Amino acid sequence: MVREFELPDVGEGLAEAEIVSWLVSVGDAVTEDQPVAEVETDKAVVEVPSPVNGTVKEILAEEGEMVPVGNVIITFATEEDETASEESGDTESDESEAESAISAVSEVGDEDEDAEAGGTAAKGGRVFASPSARRLARELDVDIAAVEGSGPGGRVSDADVRAHAASDDEEEAVESAVEPATAKVGEDDEEEPAPTGDVARAGRDQTLAAPATRRLAEEESVNLDDVPTDETRDGEAFVRPEQVREFAETQRAAQAADTEAVQAGQEAGAVSTTPEQVDQRETREPYTGIRRTIGEQMETSKYTAPHVTHHDEVDVTKLVETRARLKEEAEARGQKLSYMPFVLKAVVAGLREYPVLNSQLDEEADEIVTKHYYNIGVAAATDAGLMVPVVDAVDQKGLLQLSEEMNELVAAARDRSIAREDMQGGTFSITNFGAIGGEYATPIINYPETAILGLGAIKEKPRVVDGEVVPRHVLTLSLSIDHRVIDGAEAAAFTNTVKEHLQNPELLLL
Template identity: 60%
Template sequence: MVREFKLPDVGEGVAEGELLEWHVEPGDTVAEDQVVADVETDKAVVDVPSPVNGTVRELLAEPGDVVPVGTVIITFDVEGEAPPESERDATTDAETGAVAEGDGDAEAAAESSGNGQGGRVFAAPSARRLARELGVEIAAVDGSGPGGRVTESDVRAAAESQPDESDDGKQLKSAVSRIDDGEDGSGKSSVSDGLSSAVSRVDDGESGGSDAAGGAVAAGAVEAAGRERTLAAPATRQVAEDLGVDIDDVPTDEVRDGQAFVDEAAVREYADAQQRAQEADAEALADASEAGEAGPPTTTAESGAGPDAVEAAEGDRREPYRGVRKTIGRAMERSKFTAPHVTHHEKVDATALVETREKLKARADDRGVKLTFVPFVMKAVAAALDEHPVLNTQLDEDNEEIVFKSDRNFGVAVATDAGLMVPVVDGVDGKGLLQLASETNELVAKCRERSIAREEMQGGTFTITNFGAIGGEYATPIINYPETAILGLGAIEERPVAEDGEVVARDVLPLSLSVDHRVIDGADAARFVETLKEYIEDPTLLLLE
């Protein structure tokens, strides 16, 4: 019996993952729960375990492939296992390859028939939707993706290879509007209501003809659904909000409890279609306005040279911008362009802190714990927040409320090969230095090994970033949205300080505090730092907390 294994949903809101490495090869014997692959999502690197005891039959994806959740990535030979119901619903004639339909609909039968070669058709939901829009029979499309998977490009290629429809009033099944330059003489398309106008074809009014500008054909746009109600997970709604998409406009075939249901993949696909359509429409307009230019325009998607494209010279190197790195970029962009940042800089005499750490370092080593300055600062921040709680807040823009968080859950920014990651240490105010040091060290190690769980990077109320460990004095840290403050620690260095009319050498710690100016005034930030200084300059005060 052959068992197919699909890429599982490895976390809420995760729609796809990049296959990093296979740990098995065809012919290998595997046990249930044995790790067979490493997959990187936009959150972290996760292990993919085998669901069965069996033998690896076929690997259907290559390292580096970005695979949607639900895609079959590997098959196993399993002895003594009954076929799944989905396979019992259809029987295949051994000689003709004909499929007898069970209770499934026509599309299910087409899926079972294979790409004209027998076997099941593997295709993403987006490719199936596109096939329906373009009137393409999915079973007849040759897939170019991993394991013969049918992609959207395959569907479009199949649609283009079909005979042109006649001019006897047949409508195009895709959402493409046709503009005749012979109607108004301008040679320019006008933008009609909704997305259906975003992609247009400029014609001379004759079937198969072209205008003076050579005609312009852009990729098909997706019509807005325009529903009154849509079911979706909170994370999906957040993605729609981030991308500027009305979730009621996202097309979907999925229904739950009698209502249309939309997942994150559909939202992102619709947003991408919007962007492509807008770019294509703008290009078509520009092309039509240039008299005498022949030939169809090259779209951004075709040339890879959009208005913001970067030209690479000989010797330059490119690498994909995706996965964790892309997620970090989106988070930074959202924070910087949502929260007006103000950064307060200050210097702290950390001589007593350095001495205290040196006294306790040997005892910590005896207990197997590496004691850095960060746990001391975490305790000092927790104490200072008790006096200045406005820095431990989040802004609920939907309800127009400032939420004062009761927890003291601190994110600790960690530099990794994939970019900056922020694991969260919970309940800082209720833990001792050694426990904080141990938990922080463990989370940092998980980040650098790429094994940290998504939930270990959630729930933060305040963030600390120690850029001084690498080098540097001051910075302007970007707030870990939706928090409202982040503290940056510079390098502790011995510096000349004026004391009682004399210049003496003291250990100085530079601080950089960025705050969301919508919630926190500059005076609030300054007062918080002054309180924080008291605890850093005299760590024995922390014994009172």
Template identity: 55%
Template sequence: MPVKEFKLPDVGEGVAEGELVTWLVAPGDRVEEDQPVAEVETDKALVEVPSSYDGTVEELFVEEGDIVPVGDVIISFRVGEDGEGGEATAEADADSAEADADATESAADADTESASEPGTEPEPETPSGRTFAPPSARRLARELGVDIAAVDGSGPGDRISEADVRAHAEGGDGGSDTADSGSDEAPAPTPTDVGSGGRKSAVKKRGDDGATGSAATTAPAPDAPEPAGRETTLATPATRKVARELGVEVDDVPTDETRDGEAFVTGEAVRAYAEALESGESPEPEATEATEAPEAPEAPEAPEAAVVDADASAPEPGSVDASSSAGSTDETVPYRGVRRTIGKQMERSKFTAPHVTHHDTAEVDALVEAREELKPRAEEEGVKLTYMPFVMKAIVAGLKEYPSLNSELREDDEEIVLKGDYNLGVAVATDAGLMVPVVESVDEKGLFELAAEVRDLASRARERKLKPAEMKGGTFSITNFGAIGGEYATPIINYPETAILGLGAIEERPVARDGEVVAAPTLPLSLSIDHRVIDGAVAAEFANTVIEHLEHPLLLLSH
């Protein structure tokens, strides 16, 4: 059968290269046209790369973590000639089934003796042939330690769903990984019509040494620590790579560190957990500033815990993982992907637009009360109501009155474009860097609708499931550093926009009322503007309008 080589396509608009994060297939797997075979991270998003062929995976030419230029060969497939590939594959499967039957017959006695010994169980057989499963099911299988090929599919054509994977795992069959996915004694590949052209394969071909190149998982020691078993864990791509190399699930690694309310795991924690598995000793979670610091007094919620400062381009301590040279404590972190894009965007903005930042504070007693009154109604509709929708509506009121803040300066054309749409970008911190999904037509949506959309976009941003189009078309941005802690900042404009509003934490602070100092909930605001387009006086008037609508939330009903 001929071999077809598959090149990395242009997975985005003008993307020149991408990092191959995860292979979704292995040599010997049957794939269908349009079935995702890999996840690739570009400077814009994490995307799935679909196959262009029906066939069997022959060879992988790229390792996970490699940067691949668009147009380079990443994988090859064995496909049928003139549409007869299916018949040829069927014959091969039949021959393989016969060989497996003979092998099973000859080893029956040995299996019986082994099964009768105390403490031993026969390993489950892995079905041969096609395995039809969407990427979400394959990803879940990897997280649960389930061999996807051993799962019985309930969908059309035995397609495997996430429910099938969970049922298999709960049934006790998914507790251990199959060490060799190629142990079906598949025949060595036949000579191909198209060779690799001297390219080095990242993974062995199907049939080489009877393996497909997947790593075997080391059995844990008798006194191995209990896995954490979280459903969601944040970690950098480098940390996930270390976990794959050590055969560790990041969801099982103990940690006290968090990011945006989710557990965050570092490379050191992964290594410590792997060593503990081998030794049988329970590892202690890494101590962090967050765990050592005394608990802060309870305060009102920040506008949206999902979002952070838009100029947070530097990685936080402990959030990166890299190999240290002998005798040195320095770490090196690849500057690429989303992180490099953030850096270039911030550099362009800061060195192109002269920034001026205006600070002010809103006294939001009425806003806090309004949200508390609306929360039960929102919960009835399945919506978690934060302060962010109120802020977004107040911003739209200000933009309508002062349209120069909802604009773009086109230097080449020597013109300022006042945008007619009100599309607000909301900065979201992810384990891969900062992303700014855009909520379109904010002026046409209600508070509950905005709350649900912001929550959905933030969640998918963290899971790297945003589409590139969902991060374009913004006319004004919001960044909420108060979700982490802080009052004022100097946020960098999301160029080519001309303004960005930073939100501090809503907390009780001393304010003067009727000659007395009292405690009241306040919201600090930091407004950065492009001084080429917006005057300082206009920025102050815009901030006053936003504050007026936050302090008197009934005014938002008029928008």
């Protein structure tokens, strides 16, 4: 009996998910609760565990494929089934399963057969790697199973993937240097026939390629149907990554030559251009997954809540000095202390005095719901877009505990391993665009919250103190509010309270 496994709803109300990577191959032995795949929901990348002890019989979805919840994505032969098969001595069935397994492995589309044969996954073991390392491996066209991990328990890091990719590039460089000489020696003995027919020609109607190869083609702005190849799979043209790279290099070289010719013509007085000279000026990528979810949330917020932004600035010279003194103590305790924990505490002080900013508008009940707990979201820039992990009960925690929790949540958001519940239940949000040098902005509210505070960069600016112009550390603030619930005067008063606590950090101790 074969056990079918359907894609579960790994998120709240999820309709579909993308298969990011398979952690097992056909024929691998698995145990119950062992992760077998990584899938991308609308919030994060999560691991899907096996429901049984057994052997992977068939993989029914490719990496990069969007799969509806409830579709069968993998099948298992349970250990009980294997025992029954051995007792029956049905050798024909065993041979059939072996052939099926070999066929399924080839259909998965792993470009590097040698690496797969020698990799950890091919031996039935599991490659331990973070989602970010697996994503980087796909982008660099590296077989994750062939990478030697340097982390605890052999865990593969981003640095391990880059080092492996660099070593592969060196080998390719050596091979390409040797190949011309080899070809010259052998060209008198045998002339390789030129590829003919629909397979070799460019502009095909259909081309087969592994998901990693298709992603490479998208990154290189290459149409797979235009890449020359003499290899086939099931009667259709099959393209490998090295062919995509070679074709892309040829295209870039041709484009560079056209550009030089145009420049030369312009210098001579000619101003004409050709269609080829404006080719590849645009690239496209799917608007799906987390990026689409973020966009829809922003759209809902902007077109539902009338936004007003209040701008101000605060002298944080004392805060800079206080943080500098506490930083060494924090490092001695194994913590990295940024300015954000101080801001979190100052925001709570402001919300206590002006609780309307810690509220939500229940439009169905026509009620303003004021929250008397303080779960603050901290926006984090990730490869997939802006994500907002939530630090719970900020009012009940000290600076170091806030720092530790916030750093862990942000790191999880950036490597796409954050749990969905860690981005829910927020009552107010903070976004730090100053981290990349900005000063003022108009942040979009994290709906259904009613306010968000934007932090600019702390910069030295001239200020008048006791009648003298002196340099001071200045932080800019941008507070966006839902004007249906919050008035401008309340926004200004809240900002003044936050400023007061940042100007005098000792108030945070009260």
